[in-house]
Amino acid sequence: MLIEQLINGITLGSIYAIVALGFTLVFGVLGIINMAHGEIFMFGAFIGVVVTSTFKGPLWLAFLAAILVTAAMGYMLERFALRPLRNKQGVSHLAPLISTIGVSILLENLSHHIFGPGNHPFRASFAEISFQIGSITVYLVQIVIFVISVLLMYALSFWLGKTKAGKALRATAENLETASLLGVDVKRTITMTVIIASAMGGIAGILVGMAFNSVTPQMGLSIGLKGLAIIILGGMGNVKGAMAGGLILGLAETFVVVYGDSGYKDAIAFVAIIVILLIRPQGLFGQKISA
C-alpha cells in the first residue's frame, strides 16, 4: 500500500517536474513568468486526444503532433505576446506577466470552442496492463510516464550542460547583455527557449492525459498554477530545483489524498508557495541573492 502510493506519487511528481521545467526555462532566460504555459500544455493534451481517439493514430504520432503544435504555439507566444514588450521604454516589469495572462485566457476559451467543455477520455492502448510484483501492482502507463520524464529531464540536462546551444542559453540566462556582447544570438536563443519550453509542455500534456485518462480545457489552469508553485518551491529558474520540487509536490498530494482530506489536495501547492515565499523566498534549492 505504502509503496504503491509512493509509485503513484513519483509518477505524478515526474509529470509536475516536466511542467515546471517549462516554466523554469522561460523564467531563467527571460525573467518572465509564462502564465500561458499551462494552456499550451493543455493544448498538447488535446492534440493527443485528437490523434489517438479521433484518428486512432499510434501514441508516438500523438507525441510528435503535440510537440509540433505546441512548439508552433510557443513561437507565436514569443512573437506576438513577448517580443513586442521587450526593449520597449517605460514598460512596467509586470507587462509580460499580464500579457501571458491574456494568452492563457484566450487559449483556454479557444479550446472550449474547438474541443468542447466536457471531459475527454484519453485512451492509451496499454492502459489496463499491469504487473504484479509481490503484493504491489504497477501499471505499465506509470512506467512509461516515468521513463519518458526521466529521459526528458536527462536530455534537457545534457543539452543545457554539454551543447553549444545550451551554453548560449545559460549565458543568456546569466546576463542578457553580456551574452549578446560575447556573440550569442540572444534573440534566437530566447525564441528557442520559449519553443522548447512549450514543446515540453506539450509532452507533459500527453503524459497527464495518459495518467488521469481525462483531458479538459480547465486542466491547463490547475496544472499551470501548480507548475508555478513548483518553481517557487524549487527556486526560480533553477532546473534541478524544478525537478525536485515537482517530485515533492507529487508525493505530498498523493499522501494527502491517502491520509488526509482529498478535497484540499489542490490547495497544498499554494499553501506551500505562500509559506516558502515567506520563510525562504529564494526557494528550497535557490541561491541567496545579496541585495
Place this chain on the structure above:
Amino acid sequence: MLAELINPYYLQVASFILINIILGVSIYITLSTGQLSLANAGFMGIGAYTSALLTLNFDLPIIVGIFAGTLLAGLFGILIGIPTLRLQGVYLAIVTLGFGEVIRVIFVNWESMTKGAVGLSGIPHMGREILNTLRGFGFDPKILGLQNNQFVFLAIFLILLVATISIITFFRRQNRSRVGRAFAAIKLDEKAAESMGINITYYKVLAFAQGALVAGFAGTLFAHVLAYISPADFAYHRAVEILIFAVFGGSEVIWGPVFGALFLTAMPEVLRFISEYRYMIYGLIIIIMMAVRPQGLIDVNILNWVKLKTSRRGQKHGTSSQKSM
C-alpha cells in the same frame, strides 16, 4: 411616464456595471502603489460569503452583513498584506493568485458551511428587503407609479450608484492627500520614497487593505444583488476580469478602471453575439493593450486633453471659463 422608462433588465445590467466599477477601483488602489494584487477576487469572495452566511443563518439585517463582510475582507487584507508585501512584482502577483485559489478551495470544501461547489442560494435580496421594510411603513411603489419589481431594481441601482460615487470621490480626494502622494512616490521609486521618509511598509499595507476592503464591499453587494453565489464566482476568471478593467481602461488615473469596467461590462450586453466569445476577446484585448498601450486607454495625457477641450469649448461659448479652471 417614469414607469415606462424603467426597465428592470437595464437596471440590472447597470447594477452589475456599478459593482464592476467598484471592483475596478479596488485593483486600482493597489496598483497605485505599483503592486499587482490578484487576490481581489478572493477578498470579494470573503465579503460575499460572510455577508450571505450572516444574513442567511442569523437573520441579521443586510446592512450588518455588508459591514461585517467588508470589514472581514479588509482584515484579511491586512493579515495577508503584512507578510506578502515583502515580496515584489511577479512574486506578489503569484502569491496573491495562490491566495485566491486557497480561498476558492476552502469555499468548495467547507461544505457544512458554504454548501460546497453548489453555492449558496436564497440570500436576502437587497431590493426586496427594502421594499418589504418600506411596506411596513405603509409605502406602496404604486404611489410613484411603479411596478414592484421596477421599484426593487431601481432601489438597488440607486444604492449602488451612491456607493460607487462615494468610493470614487473618496479615492479621488485621497489621491490629492498625503496618502495619495505617498502612494505615487512608492510607485515611482520605492527606495527613493523610503529615503524621503515615507514609511513604505505602512503605505503598501494600507493600499493593500483598502483594495481588499473595497473588493469585499463589492462582494457583499454582489451577494445581495444576485441572491446566489458559488465558489466559481470568485475564481481565477474573476481575478482576470478585475485585472482587465485596469489593463484596458488604464491604471494611472482612477477613471481608467472605471471606464474599463463600464465599457467591458456593457459591451457583451449591447453586442449579444460577442458574449459567447467574451473571454477570448478579453484575452486578445490584454495582449494587444500590453503591446500597444501598456498604460491603458485612459492616462494622464488623455485626461488633460479632455480638460483642455472642454475648457476651450467653455471659453468659446463665453460660459464657465472660470469654472473649468
